[in-house]
Amino acid sequence: MSDDILVLVEHRAGTVLDPTFELLGRARALAAETGGQAIAVVLGSGVDPLVATLGAADRVIAVDDPAFAEFSPSSYQAALVPIVRDRSPRLVLVANTGPGMDVASGLSAATGLALAAYATGVALEGGAPVVTCQLYAGKIDARVRFADGRGIATVVAGSFPVESGMAAGSPPVERLGPPATDGRIRFKALLAPEAGDVDITRETVLVSVGRGVGEQENLELVEELATALGGAVSVSRPLADAGWLPRSRQVGKSGLKVKPRLYLALGISGAPEHLEGMRGADLIIAVNTDPRAPIFSVAHYGAVADLLDVAQALTRRLAG
Amino acid sequence: MEFIVLLKQVPDLAEELEIDADGTDLARDWLSYVTSEWDEYALEEALQLRDQAGGSVTCLALDTGSVDELLATCLARGADRVVKVGSFERQPASHVAAAAFAAALRDMPHHLVLTGVQAIDDLDGQVGPLVATLLDLPHVSVVTHIAVGPDGRTATVHQEYAGGVVAELEVDLPATLGVQTSRETPRYAPVSRVRQLMKTMEVGSVEVSADGGAGLVIEAMSVPEVSATAEMIAGSPDAIAERIAAILAERGIGKAAVR
Numbered sequence: 089m090s091d092d093i094l095v096l097v098e099h100r101a102g103t104v105l106d107p108t109f110e111l112l113g114r115a116r117a118l119a120a121e122t123g124g125q126a127i128a129v130v131l132g133s134g135v136d137p138l139v140a141t142l143g144a145a146d147r148v149i150a151v152d153d154p155a156f157a158e159f160s161p162s163s164y165q166a167a168l169v170p171i172v173r174d175r176s177p178r179l180v181l182v183a184n185t186g187p188g189m190d191v192a193s194g195l196s197a198a199t200g201l202a203l204a205a206y207a208t209g210v211a212l213e214g215g216a217p218v219v220t221c222q223l224y225a226g227k228i229d230a231r232v233r234f235a236d237g238r239g240i241a242t243v244v245a246g247s248f249p250v251e252s253g254m255a256a257g258s259p260p261v262e263r264l265g266p267p268a269t270d271g272r273i274r275f276k277a278l279l280a281p282e283a284g285d286v287d288i289t290r291e292t293v294l295v296s297v298g299r300g301v302g303e304q305e306n307l308e309l310v311e312e313l314a315t316a317l318g319g320a321v322s323v324s325r326p327l328a329d330a331g332w333l334p335r336s337r338q339v340g341k342s343g344l345k346v347k348p349r350l351y352l353a354l355g356i357s358g359a360p361e362h363l364e365g366m367r368g369a370d371l372i373i374a375v376n377t378d379p380r381a382p383i384f385s386v387a388h389y390g391a392v393a394d395l396l397d398v399a400q401a402l403t404r405r406l407a408g
Numbered sequence: 409m410e411f412i413v414l415l416k417q418v419p420d421l422a423e424e425l426e427i428d429a430d431g432t433d434l435a436r437d438w439l440s441y442v443t444s445e446w447d448e449y450a451l452e453e454a455l456q457l458r459d460q461a462g463g464s465v466t467c468l469a470l471d472t473g474s475v476d477e478l479l480a481t482c483l484a485r486g487a488d489r490v491v492k493v494g495s496f497e498r499q500p501a502s503h504v505a506a507a508a509f510a511a512a513l514r515d516m517p518h519h520l521v522l523t524g525v526q527a528i529d530d531l532d533g534q535v536g537p538l539v540a541t542l543l544d545l546p547h548v549s550v551v552t553h554i555a556v557g558p559d560g561r562t563a564t565v566h567q568e569y570a571g572g573v574v575a576e577l578e579v580d581l582p583a584t585l586g587v588q589t590s591r592e593t594p595r596y597a598p599v600s601r602v603r604q605l606m607k608t609m610e611v612g613s614v615e616v617s618a619d620g621g622a623g624l625v626i627e628a629m630s631v632p633e634v635s636a637t638a639e640m641i642a643g644s645p646d647a648i649a650e651r652i653a654a655i656l657a658e659r660g661i662g663k664a665a666v667r
Binding site: 158198202205235371393402405 | 546622632642655659
């Protein structure tokens with residue numbers, strides 16, 4: 089048993105991803121309280137360039153093997169289970185990403201450590217982790233403890249500042265011997281998205297629509313408003329899934345992260361996956377018929393109204 | 409090919425959620441339930457894959473006393489068999505659900521086990537990877553594309569990352585997959601057909617012993633103060649538009665500021 093905080097490093101194409109830095113920053117603060125260490129666990133092939141960016145960690149545990157050149161859920165789990173068992177950390181932090189979801193639940197089942205999912209806050213009370221979890225698409229917060237005082241948390245991206253985990257310096261690296269691998273899932277290729285007609289990450293004004301728009305024909309009214317504002321239309325996941333606008337216009341966890349000067353959210357309830365992609369916008373104005381829509385928790389201004397009525401009124405107002 | 413789909417019901421978010429008197433759970437007396445959105449995608453994918461590769465689709469749900477409509481809907485959409493697993497007063501934690509599904513699957517042929525990548529109430533983790541670990545099957549989450557290989561021994565899947573990037577992975581079967589979305593919108597099942605099937609359908613059942621728990625202690629649940637930070641604008645659509653225009657003009661945002 090230790091009071092260490094383990095962070096699983098997620099990396100792709102030779103770069104450590106932002107959610108990992110968020111977790112490292114938080115782990116560092118928590119380890120200072122527990123008296124343990126913030127330990128980054130990196131699985132990869134030729135990990136030195138990755139390790140060089142993990143200065144926020146007290147220590148790095150590295151598995152450096154060609155088998156880990158690319159992500160494979162089965163191999164990751166095979167390598168991670170013995171590490172977590174051996175170290176018995178106070179807490180394991182994993183980003184709530186695809187790979188994070190792959191390994192966190194499996195780790196929990198294999199090690200018997202409890203798991204708190206959709207975490208947006210992690211603190212310590214009496215040395216034991218207390219986790220705030222976002223349930224029901226952000227409509228309920230749950231505060232949970234691990235029954236035996238230690239466990240795993242999958243953390244929603246955007247919960248902690250990225251900068252706090254981006255310290256310079258080279259922590260000591262502990263390299264593990266030939267890892268356990270499991271080749272039942274094999275990486276084949278990384279496929280980049282098709283380029284879109286509009287790059288929503290570069291627009292200063294985004295008029296973003298969600299399910300609340302109702303019919304596809306109504307998008308025309310939204311386009312008119314975007315034109316009147318000199319911006320572009322972006323969408324939440326359901327509209328991209330329906331093919332109403334290309335995937336390149338999608339904001340959120342599986343879409344793009346945007347930071348416009350104005351993000352006008354129309355009929356978007358604000359599921360955590362969506363908030364992940366837009367909470368950094370300078371000015372967020374949300375219009376939704378549901379007064380309890382989570383989008384209002386990140387908005388600077390809100391209106392409980394029908395989005396089509398407001399869109400048309402605002403287009404008229406801007407024209408006149 | 410034997411396709412298995414694991415489904416569950418979750419509270420309908422169209423209705424207002426409230427916390428019970430203890431402050432540690434939803435007030436469930438008046439809740440209405442719907443099938444978890446991602447499980448619907450998993451079912452649609454299973455039906456599509458069966459139609460391409462042949463075989464059968466078996467849908468499993470934990471018996472919480474209220475899953476007949478869910479299972480009848482699966483049949484109405486084209487599932488070959490439906491099975492109730494165990495006996496529960498209500499939907500249990502993911503760890504308990506996974507243990508029950510895993511116990512049922514040990515005696516049931518399965519090549520590809522599909523379930524939703526997540527559910528809105530997965531406080532203790534996602535069922536797919538939990539089941540996979542208990543059965544020692546490989547598992548991929550956030551799957552947006554599935555193709556079964558010609559020999560039926562592998563599947564090629566896409567795992568979705570941020571920014572629309574996807575990884576193509578090849579998985580040995582049997583495997584479990586957490587489905588993010590289906591190639592087509594889940595098919596419609598006429599309500600009349602579902603009602604009829606609820607009276608006539610044959611439902612398999614599997615007894616399982618469900619012990620253990622999630623290992624979590626819920627200290628409190630709360631409804632976040634959603635508009636604590638937002639300044640709310642009241643009034644007619646025109647009044648709201650007027651105020652938004654003023655806010656934008658003040659900050660020099662949009663074409664209005666240029667004019």
